[in-house]
Amino acid sequence: MEKSRILIIDDDPNLRKTLSDILKVKGYEAFAAENGEKALAFLRANPVDLLLIDLALPDMSGLDVLSKAKTDFPAMAAIILTGNATIESAVEATKQGACSYLMKPYDIEQLVDNIRRAIGKPHADLKIITVYNPLGGMGTTTIAVNLATCLAGNNAKVALIDLNLFSGDVATFLNLNPAYTLSSVTKNISRIDSSFIMSVMTRHSSGMHVLTEPLEVDECSDITPEQISHILNTFRDVFSHVIIDTGGYIAGCNTAVFEASNTILYNTVMNLPSLKNTKRYIAGLEKNGFMKGKVKLLVNRYTQRADISIEEAEKVLNWKVFHTIPNEYKEVVESINNGVPIVSLYPRSAVSKAIVNLSELLK
Ligand SMILES: Nc1ncnc2c1ncn2[C@@H]1O[C@H](COP(=O)(O)OP(=O)(O)O)[C@@H](O)[C@H]1O
Ligand SMILES: [Mg+2]
Numbered sequence: 001m002e003k004s005r006i007l008i009i010d011d012d013p014n015l016r017k018t019l020s021d022i023l024k025v026k027g028y029e030a031f032a033a034e035n036g037e038k039a040l041a042f043l044r045a046n047p048v049d050l051l052l053i054d055l056a057l058p059d060m061s062g063l064d065v066l067s068k069a070k071t072d073f074p075a076m077a078a079i080i081l082t083g084n085a086t087i088e089s090a091v092e093a094t095k096q097g098a099c100s101y102l103m104k105p106y107d108i109e110q111l112v113d114n115i116r117r118a119i120g121k122p123h124a125d126l127k128i129i130t131v132y133n134p135l136g137g138m139g140t141t142t143i144a145v146n147l148a149t150c151l152a153g154n155n156a157k158v159a160l161i162d163l164n165l166f167s168g169d170v171a172t173f174l175n176l177n178p179a180y181t182l183s184s185v186t187k188n189i190s191r192i193d194s195s196f197i198m199s200v201m202t203r204h205s206s207g208m209h210v211l212t213e214p215l216e217v218d219e220c221s222d223i224t225p226e227q228i229s230h231i232l233n234t235f236r237d238v239f240s241h242v243i244i245d246t247g248g249y250i251a252g253c254n255t256a257v258f259e260a261s262n263t264i265l266y267n268t269v270m271n272l273p274s275l276k277n278t279k280r281y282i283a284g285l286e287k288n289g290f291m292k293g294k295v296k297l298l299v300n301r302y303t304q305r306a307d308i309s310i311e312e313a314e315k316v317l318n319w320k321v322f323h324t325i326p327n328e329y330k331e332v333v334e335s336i337n338n339g340v341p342i343v344s345l346y347p348r349s350a351v352s353k354a355i356v357n358l359s360e361l362l363k
Pocket of ligand 2: 136140141
């Protein structure tokens with residue numbers, strides 16, 4: 001998904017650097033130019049959504065840059081930043097089509113607020129995809145980790161969260177050693193914003209950012225559904241996709257997760273006990289109001305030679321199978337033991353192809 005693009009036009013190199021770093025953390029794509037001429041040349045080749053213009057530039061006035069830029073790109077938004085505000089320049093800026101006018105030194109949150117009002121959030125259409133099976137051993141973590149890796153490889157801004165609070169495996173599957181975990185976030189819940197979130201998440205080589213379960217099990221019981229909702233909401237500022245790996249009951253933090261999710265991928269395998277549990281949990285999800293178009297049934301370790309066919313399973317469950325992932329034990333185990341997602345380790349394997357297809361369907 002495309003990110004909103006912002007061009008900073010200011011002759012102060014420190015300000016250009018700091019501001020573009022902050023805007024990148026906030027999820028925007030940021031560029032910078034040191035004077036009016038360079039800014040206009042950049043714009044001709046690379047249109048942007050918003051200009052942040054200093055009023056006093058070395059070669060021309062910020063208002064001239066604005067009026068020239070608006071001639072070529074009338075829909076482009078602009079915010080004027082100045083250390084030297086006058087009523088005349090503010091009136092002129094508004095006439096030229098500036099959305100707002102801020103005095104330096106400005107408060108960063110105030111600037112970000114103004115940017116949002118002008119061009120919206122960087123990823124207003126965040127997709128939250130939860131991969132869920134109440135019990136373990138069905139390949140839920142395998143699918144969550146590989147789905148997130150696929151999406152991250154497609155230029156999406158991806159977060160992967162391990163909500164198996166008492167038995168998380170994501171860090172192991174990705175060979176990560178996180179310095180901070182979910183409890184670092186929940187303990188600081190009153191001061192979390194997108195910059196804080198980015199500073200505590202662990203970056204994986206695929207480009208995705210990972211948040212894992214607390215290191216100490218006794219910290220897990222303190223995590224509340226309200227905290228999870230709050231964290232997911234903050235993610236809207238930074239990410240385009242959030243993948244959640246979870247298990248356990250339809251209660252507590254899972255309720256918050258299911259409510260926030262756009263898609264719940266209910267992952268199962270085709271054997272009698274798993275199908276029996278799937279039927280019970282589908283009924284549970286329905287009773288709790290989560291079925292309305294959200295829950296999609298995924299069959300992992302699928303083989304055509306199985307005793308139970310897809311058609312039979314669909315009949316018993318009264319639910320359509322959304323997608324299947326083939327059984328490929330040797331490759332999957334090798335990928336887990338090496339801490340490398342199978343989509344990276346064996347991109348041509350049948351499992352990898354099926355997960356790429358799945359990511360296309362959910363993009
Ligand atoms: N598509 C697959 N084919 C073969 N084996 C698989 C597949 N997906 C998962 N597995 C195996 O299932 C086991 C459990 O996988 P895991 O992702 O940890 O499941 P869960 O998160 O549901 O506990 C692993 O040993 C893994 O090798
Ligand atoms: Mg797991």
